[in-house]
Amino acid sequence: MKPSQIIAKTIPFMLIRLAAYFIFFVGICIYTAIVVWIIGAIEPEGFFAFVFFAFFAGGGWYLYRLARDYISYMIKAAHVAVVSELAIFGTVPEGMSMYKHGVDKVKKHFAATNVLFAVDRLVSSTVKQIQRVFGGIGEFLRFIPGVKNLMRIINLFVDIILNYVDECIMAYIFLHEGQSVWKSAADGVVLYAQNWKTILKTGLKVLVFLLIFFVVAFFLFKGVFFGIFESSDGLGVLASPISLLMTYVFVLVLKWAVLDSVIMIYMMTNYLKVAYGAQPSYDLYGKLQNMSKKFAELFGKAQQPDPQV
Numbered sequence: 001m002k003p004s005q006i007i008a009k010t011i012p013f014m015l016i017r018l019a020a021y022f023i024f025f026v027g028i029c030i031y032t033a034i035v036v037w038i039i040g041a042i043e044p045e046g047f048f049a050f051v052f053f054a055f056f057a058g059g060g061w062y063l064y065r066l067a068r069d070y071i072s073y074m075i076k077a078a079h080v081a082v083v084s085e086l087a088i089f090g091t092v093p094e095g096m097s098m099y100k101h102g103v104d105k106v107k108k109h110f111a112a113t114n115v116l117f118a119v120d121r122l123v124s125s126t127v128k129q130i131q132r133v134f135g136g137i138g139e140f141l142r143f144i145p146g147v148k149n150l151m152r153i154i155n156l157f158v159d160i161i162l163n164y165v166d167e168c169i170m171a172y173i174f175l176h177e178g179q180s181v182w183k184s185a186a187d188g189v190v191l192y193a194q195n196w197k198t199i200l201k202t203g204l205k206v207l208v209f210l211l212i213f214f215v216v217a218f219f220l221f222k223g224v225f226f227g228i229f230e231s232s233d234g235l236g237v238l239a240s241p242i243s244l245l246m247t248y249v250f251v252l253v254l255k256w257a258v259l260d261s262v263i264m265i266y267m268m269t270n271y272l273k274v275a276y277g278a279q280p281s282y283d284l285y286g287k288l289q290n291m292s293k294k295f296a297e298l299f300g301k302a303q304q305p306d307p308q309v
Contacts, residue, residue, distance in 0.1 A: 001090045003266045006083055010265070012099045013079040018257040020075060024068050025253075031064065077170065078102030079261070080268070084171035087269040088276055105174070160210070161203035164267040165192055168275075171268050175276060182301040189295060190280040192271065193288060202270040206263055213259065214251065222247045 082102040085092050092101045172188035173181055192199065225243040289296040 001086045001269075003269045006086045006265050006269065007262055009086065010079060010082055010098055010261075013075065013082070013102070014258055014261045016099075017072070017075055017079075017261060020072060021253065021257045024064075028064055074106060076167065078106045080167055080170045080264075081105040081174050083265055083268055084174045084272065087171070087272045088175060160206050160263075161199050161267075164264050165189070167264050168192060168268050168271040171272055172275060175272070180302060180304075182298065182304070186285070186295075186299050186302040187280045188275065189298070190284045190288065191275040191278055193284055194278070194281050195271070195274040198270060198274045199267075202267055206266065210259075210263075213255070217251045217254065218247060221250055225250070 078099075079102060082092060082098050082105075085101075092098060169185050169188035169192070172191070173184040176184045176187075222243065225246045226240070228243075230240075230243070285299065289299055
């Protein structure tokens with residue numbers, strides 16, 4: 001099934017993701033208001049004030065991030081389960097909605113899906129270590145005039161092609177029921193690197209699309225927010241910077257809530273077309289273990305018995 005068709009069929013997941021981001025945003029606003037009210041009521045001073053702020057602000061933010069990441073992950077897992085089947089088989093079981101099928105699959109394999117949460121974190125760490133290798137190359141070549149700007153563009157490109165690795169690997173795992181989660185994850189990472197030409201072509205198209213989106217969206221919504229705040233009394237010179245800030249935040253939220261799902265589907269379908277049914281190269285296994293200690297850890301876990309999806 002084509003990415004555009006999958007996007008149309010899985011709109012409910014995008015709406016749920018949008019609603020989740022809105023709830024997270026409201027939640028952090030309420031928590032911030034409560035912390036500010038408590039600080040105002042207690043009026044701590046000196047070192048106690050610092051400790052109080054660090055405990056409530058830092059600790060609360062950590063718990064918020066943990067809850068947000070986990071809930072977002074579970075929504076993403078259900079979405080990925082459906083997208084992976086649509087991309088390869090073109091359909092989900094008869095008599096089931098897309099949303100219900102994704103949720104049921106996550107519920108059915110809840111224990112393994114929680115293992116996948118750990119796999120997801122480990123794959124992300126692997127990707128970051130590999131990305132730092134590219135960054136190190138840029139630092140080594142910084143004596144060349146203009147290479148700094150070139151590396152910024154390259155890093156932006158690398159960010160795109162590596163940012164959706166975890167979703168692609170998760171899709172690969174869901175399509176290999178009956179196999180160790182860790183082994184599927186390791187195979188999936190190798191196949192991602194093995195099919196680098198396809199991934200690079202897809203990433204380049206996504207980069208061009210993102211640049212067009214940000215330029216068009218920024219100028220479009222800048223006009224909207226400028227119209228709102230410049231007509232407000234009392235803002236004066238603050239109207240312009242507030243409008244720019246709100247435009248930037250709104251465009252980012254729009255990307256996180258909607259566009260990321262579209263890009264994820266596009267990257268996943270192109271990856272699965274070349275990865276599903278392919279054999280991973282064992283030479284690449286060795287190279288990736290040398291590049292990333294986290295991948296070596298992932299490979300080690302793949303040799304052990306593990307819950308299955």
